[in-house]
Amino acid sequence: xxxxxxxxxxxYVRGRGPALYRLAYLLVGDPYDAQDLVQDVLGSASxxxxxxxxxxxxxxxxxxxxxxxxxxxxxxxxxxxxxxGPLPERPAPAGIDLELRDEVLALLRxxxxxxxxxxxxxxxxxxxxxxTAGVLGIAxxxxxxxxxxxxxxxxxxxxxxLIERETE
Amino acid sequence: xxxxLHDLLSxxxxxxxxxxxxxxVRARRRHVARRRTTAGLAAAAVVVAGGGAxxxxxxxxxxxxxxxxxxxxxxxxxxPAGWPSGRLAPPITVPTDGFHGQDMHLEPLPAGYVPKVDAxxxxxxxxxxxxxxxxxxxxxxxxxxxxxxxxxxxxxRVVWLGxxxxxxxxxAGGQSAPRSGGTPTPASPVxxxxxxCTATIAIDAATGAALFVSADGP
Numbered sequence: 001x002x003x004x005x006x007x008x009x010x011x012y013v014r015g016r017g018p019a020l021y022r023l024a025y026l027l028v029g030d031p032y033d034a035q036d037l038v039q040d041v042l043g044s045a046s047x048x049x050x051x052x053x054x055x056x057x058x059x060x061x062x063x064x065x066x067x068x069x070x071x072x073x074x075x076x077x078x079x080x081x082x083x084x085g086p087l088p089e090r091p092a093p094a095g096i097d098l099e100l101r102d103e104v105l106a107l108l109r110x111x112x113x114x115x116x117x118x119x120x121x122x123x124x125x126x127x128x129x130x131x132t133a134g135v136l137g138i139a140x141x142x143x144x145x146x147x148x149x150x151x152x153x154x155x156x157x158x159x160x161x162l163i164e165r166e167t168e
Numbered sequence: 169x170x171x172x173l174h175d176l177l178s179x180x181x182x183x184x185x186x187x188x189x190x191x192x193v194r195a196r197r198r199h200v201a202r203r204r205t206t207a208g209l210a211a212a213a214v215v216v217a218g219g220g221a222x223x224x225x226x227x228x229x230x231x232x233x234x235x236x237x238x239x240x241x242x243x244x245x246x247x248p249a250g251w252p253s254g255r256l257a258p259p260i261t262v263p264t265d266g267f268h269g270q271d272m273h274l275e276p277l278p279a280g281y282v283p284k285v286d287a288x289x290x291x292x293x294x295x296x297x298x299x300x301x302x303x304x305x306x307x308x309x310x311x312x313x314x315x316x317x318x319x320x321x322x323x324x325r326v327v328w329l330g331x332x333x334x335x336x337x338x339x340a341g342g343q344s345a346p347r348s349g350g351t352p353t354p355a356s357p358v359x360x361x362x363x364x365c366t367a368t369i370a371i372d373a374a375t376g377a378a379l380f381v382s383a384d385g386p
Contacts, residue, residue, distance in 0.1 A: 013189055013193060014190065017186070017189040021189060022184065023181075025181055025184045026177060026180065026181050031185075035187045035189070038189060043193045046193060100179070100180070101180050104177070104180045119173070124173075124174060124177035126174060154173060
């Protein structure tokens with residue numbers, strides 16, 4: 001990797017890394033898994049950064065890589081027994097509704113993977129249907145149907161008082 | 169609903185403190201470069217301690233296994249006659265008496281090794297009863313530790329794995345094989361819950377040594 005590529009890559013990570021991390025966090029629901037996942041994806045991308053940079057949309061390329069990596073981890077997780085007894089984590093930053101966070105993450109986990117990906121890309125990343133389809137490599141119609149199902153599921157699962165509380 | 173969902177998801181996403189990604193990415197690039205030139209690079213040693221009177225034999229595994237063999241890796245572990253497989257380094261037997269809270273310095277890192285490996289996994293086998301005899305003694309109680317080396321000791325969580333995990337191990341009514349092979353012996357009547365414990369590990373990023381190791385169980 002040339003020095004100029006290293007500088008460009010690291011500048012990209014500094015600028016866009018946090019957003020990619022948050023995307024991964026919503027997809028996998030665990031901060032450490034998200035960190036590992038994003039670092040894996042970025043580490044791989046760095047090895048062929050010139051080629052990645054040449055892509056039409058680097059963000060879209062990396063979003064897709066993150067979705068693929070998350071799907072791979074999801075499949076692995078299905079085969080694994082669940083973890084027991086989490087260790088105490090670092091104190092959460094002040095002002096964050098941990099109950100809400102845990103509830104939403106739990107709801108996301110309950111969604112089928114495809115719906116979760118579409119939901120996060122459409123409603124969190126606010127990609128268009130076409131962009132979402134491009135990232136996930138699926139048809140626009142599939143995005144529409146998955147988004148509709150996911151939103152409906154979230155609407156059903158989220159308690160009304162919670163929505164009202166959060167949208168006031 | 170769209171706006172509500174966006175706001176909701178944004179709040180959740182923003183609640184996760186963003187880690188320093190660049191260090192981990194650099195470490196991965198270095199590691200890949202090393203792996204291209206140094207086959208079989210050993211990983212930093214880690215220790216997992218079991219709670220109570222349960223000892224744990226700890227296996228080291230390298231980052232490659234950790235990265236690509238998380239699911240397959242533990243399935244490759246065999247009973248006493250078969251293990252360690254080629255994936256695993258020789259086991260370390262961790263004493264349990266007086267172990268808790270002691271500082272432990274583990275095996276030195278290989279020369280030239282920069283201890284910023286992103287993730288290492290350790291597999292621990294319960295030695296109280298030996299490997300569970302279910303599935304032909306092939307699957308045992310396992311613990312997987314994943315953590316990052318950063319600029320400071322980083323505490324990561326411990327994950328218990330294994331089809332014969334703590335709640336299903338020999339103490340739950342199956343039989344266990346003796347540690348050195350031979351005829352399986354009846355499991356001791358230890359309630360399954362006593363087999364569950366949590367290990368806490370902090371790693372010195374500069375040396376790779378475990379600064380503090382403790383274990384507690386129910």
